[in-house]
Amino acid sequence: MPARDYTGVALAVAFVLFVAAGFFLPSWAVSLAIVSLARGIVALGLLVQFRSGLVSFGQALFFAIGGYAVGLASLKLRVTDMILLPLIGAAAATLLGAALGFLMRRYRTIFFAMLSLGFSMLFYGLLVKTETLGSTDGFNVPTPTVFGSRLSALATRTLLYDLTVVASAGVALAVHWYLGTILGRLDAALRDNEVRVEYLGYAPARAIHVQYVLGAALAGAAGALTAMAVGHIDPTMAYWTTSGELVFITILSGTGSVFAPFVGSLVFSLIQTYALQYAPSIWQMILGVALLAIILYLPGGLWSALERRRARA
Amino acid sequence: MGSRPGTMGPPSGGMSAPGVMGSPVLEVRRLTKLFDQVVAARDIDVSIAAEEVVSIIGANGAGKTTFVNLVTGYAHPSAGSIRFRGQELVGLRPRDITRLGVGRSFQVPQVFSTLSVRDNLLIAHGLAETGRRAGLSVLASRDRVAACEKLLSIYRIDAYRDRAAAVVPQGVRKLLDIAMATAREATLLFLDEPTSGIATEEKFAVMDIVMAALAERKATVVFIEHDIDIVERYGTRVVAFHEGRILADGPANAVLDDARVREHVTGQRRA
Numbered sequence: 001m002p003a004r005d006y007t008g009v010a011l012a013v014a015f016v017l018f019v020a021a022g023f024f025l026p027s028w029a030v031s032l033a034i035v036s037l038a039r040g041i042v043a044l045g046l047l048v049q050f051r052s053g054l055v056s057f058g059q060a061l062f063f064a065i066g067g068y069a070v071g072l073a074s075l076k077l078r079v080t081d082m083i084l085l086p087l088i089g090a091a092a093a094t095l096l097g098a099a100l101g102f103l104m105r106r107y108r109t110i111f112f113a114m115l116s117l118g119f120s121m122l123f124y125g126l127l128v129k130t131e132t133l134g135s136t137d138g139f140n141v142p143t144p145t146v147f148g149s150r151l152s153a154l155a156t157r158t159l160l161y162d163l164t165v166v167a168s169a170g171v172a173l174a175v176h177w178y179l180g181t182i183l184g185r186l187d188a189a190l191r192d193n194e195v196r197v198e199y200l201g202y203a204p205a206r207a208i209h210v211q212y213v214l215g216a217a218l219a220g221a222a223g224a225l226t227a228m229a230v231g232h233i234d235p236t237m238a239y240w241t242t243s244g245e246l247v248f249i250t251i252l253s254g255t256g257s258v259f260a261p262f263v264g265s266l267v268f269s270l271i272q273t274y275a276l277q278y279a280p281s282i283w284q285m286i287l288g289v290a291l292l293a294i295i296l297y298l299p300g301g302l303w304s305a306l307e308r309r310r311a312r313a
Numbered sequence: 314m315g316s317r318p319g320t321m322g323p324p325s326g327g328m329s330a331p332g333v334m335g336s337p338v339l340e341v342r343r344l345t346k347l348f349d350q351v352v353a354a355r356d357i358d359v360s361i362a363a364e365e366v367v368s369i370i371g372a373n374g375a376g377k378t379t380f381v382n383l384v385t386g387y388a389h390p391s392a393g394s395i396r397f398r399g400q401e402l403v404g405l406r407p408r409d410i411t412r413l414g415v416g417r418s419f420q421v422p423q424v425f426s427t428l429s430v431r432d433n434l435l436i437a438h439g440l441a442e443t444g445r446r447a448g449l450s451v452l453a454s455r456d457r458v459a460a461c462e463k464l465l466s467i468y469r470i471d472a473y474r475d476r477a478a479a480v481v482p483q484g485v486r487k488l489l490d491i492a493m494a495t496a497r498e499a500t501l502l503f504l505d506e507p508t509s510g511i512a513t514e515e516k517f518a519v520m521d522i523v524m525a526a527l528a529e530r531k532a533t534v535v536f537i538e539h540d541i542d543i544v545e546r547y548g549t550r551v552v553a554f555h556e557g558r559i560l561a562d563g564p565a566n567a568v569l570d571d572a573r574v575r576e577h578v579t580g581q582r583r584a
Contacts, residue, residue: 182439183448189436192425199385199423200440201411201497210448 034229036269041222043261045215046250053191057113058120062093062216064238066223082144086224093220105205127235138234172258254301344393353379368548375554416499422490426479434461437496504536
């Protein structure tokens, strides 16, 4: 029998700690935490794909869709509700992911990665050329409201942080449950042998489609949270460097647990922030060296280091 | 699923193999497969009755695996028909055919190499549950774990339960592959060289386990085999392939004594 699963308990503890920390953290750290948890949500979707041996190098597409859905919904539809907007972002990304998934499910390995990259760059190109969406400058997103009322900047930020923590814990729990289901447990099976999956009576492409839509939904919600936190959206959300960062985070994190993407994302944000602050001219090199070190010494990601330690104990 | 009425005619006279009574489980008619200029299968006619144990023999390239690939939907025939319990299989995909109750094991075991032996079986059982919602039920449910434990002991691979499929002995991997193929309550099983890559002294033990397990389920079995001792012992009926055609089809002794089979398939070993 496998060891008892404490993920739910650990998530609850982490949730309480994060919410409590929200009251003490300085404003810049709260913003950093929102953005970094949001990126963790995207990486969580990538984790599911990674476990099947697929790398989407265009997850920024859905991230940007989520962001622009929030921007358009608040400006054109006057929907500014903080809770509603991430749902709109996720829904928009889900629809697009479901549609593109019919094509994506036919590809694997580098072709999957390049096709996803292609779609995201297509969207980037579209955004850059669209004057009404502010072209390369993008546009500002109005401050979100809570149940119809406008709160102070500080209160809004704190509530957005709490919402992001709730969302992170919620999706982590959901994905953890998903990974234990038949469909979720197919991940390594798909990576190992699609022929056997087919000969067990199941369509491998269907499982991959489901994963792709899941990843899109998470990225869409995260893009929406990020847009609200930053208060501004522009086409770089869809640019390939954004996708690259998200893949970077997923490699840095490892795929051993639903906690990993959030740990990895926080570490990534810290490296990025401090590298920018203390070595503005070589901060990208520092990130590169960090990635190289992970690949060479911790190919299973940061999470594998924690696991190894626990196994030894 | 379900057989359409009126499509299950009696086995056509003359071509039917000895021992076929009533409506066959599998009925193959004029099955032909051309790969460019190469004829991989030509006008194959064969009927297999319920609970028969048929051994397919033939030299390398005779079309044995092609035959299995055609029946299980991995390759599509150029012409001909394949009926399983009256239903046409030509045009269906492997997963559709699997769902109808046709299982298959492979010459090179097709298992999930990084997963443990037990998890391989769990996934096979999980996927065997049809229905839209089934994919989102917890895989390691009590019932499913119990069913897998039972299979592990039937196939005598329980000692390897927690080892990754990539690192267990070839014989265990072969047995696992076959056990997975039976997960969907398959009633017709194709075993592609179940004893290849297994040490000679273990072959009989492996076949004993497999044949006992399949007999218990009242499954119809078609196995490809090179080892004539295995063929003689387990195959009540033998179908000999040569250059994409059926050279001989009948009771094991008759086929193995056939002059043309001895010339093209078995060599002069039985002289």
